[in-house]
Amino acid sequence: MDLDISQVHRHLESNLKIMGMDAHDLLVVLLLASIMNFIFGQTSLNWIMVFGIPGITALVLIFTKRNKPHNFLVHWIRYQFQPGFYSASQEIRERNTHVIARKK
Numbered sequence: 001m002d003l004d005i006s007q008v009h010r011h012l013e014s015n016l017k018i019m020g021m022d023a024h025d026l027l028v029v030l031l032l033a034s035i036m037n038f039i040f041g042q043t044s045l046n047w048i049m050v051f052g053i054p055g056i057t058a059l060v061l062i063f064t065k066r067n068k069p070h071n072f073l074v075h076w077i078r079y080q081f082q083p084g085f086y087s088a089s090q091e092i093r094e095r096n097t098h099v100i101a102r103k104k
Contacts, residue, residue, distance in 0.1 A: 015070065020062060029058045 016023040033054035040049035065073060 021058065022065075025058075025061045025065070029054045029061070032057055 018026050033050060036053055037050045040046050
């Protein structure tokens with residue numbers, strides 16, 4: 001009785017890249033393009049709004065995510081919108097619980 005043997009790929013956790021972009025980033029760009037086409041498709045600004053804005057968004061996503069860890073933009077946006085005082089010391093954290101603004 002022979003065993004069935006199948007090849008197992010070692011990179012199961014790698015990101016799916018299409019045209020140099022992650023799949024969910026490409027989905028965001030295409031969704032933005034379809035929304036712009038729905039809104040500005042019949043106007044004189046259709047070329048700029050339907051192709052220009054999503055193209056600029058794609059370039060910004062490609063260049064801001066280059067050489068950064070996975071989910072860098074998500075964590076950075078969460079960090080920017082969370083108020084608070086960040087400290088490694090428990091004593092300082094307890095003393096400054098009333099501080100809302102983050103020091104820059």
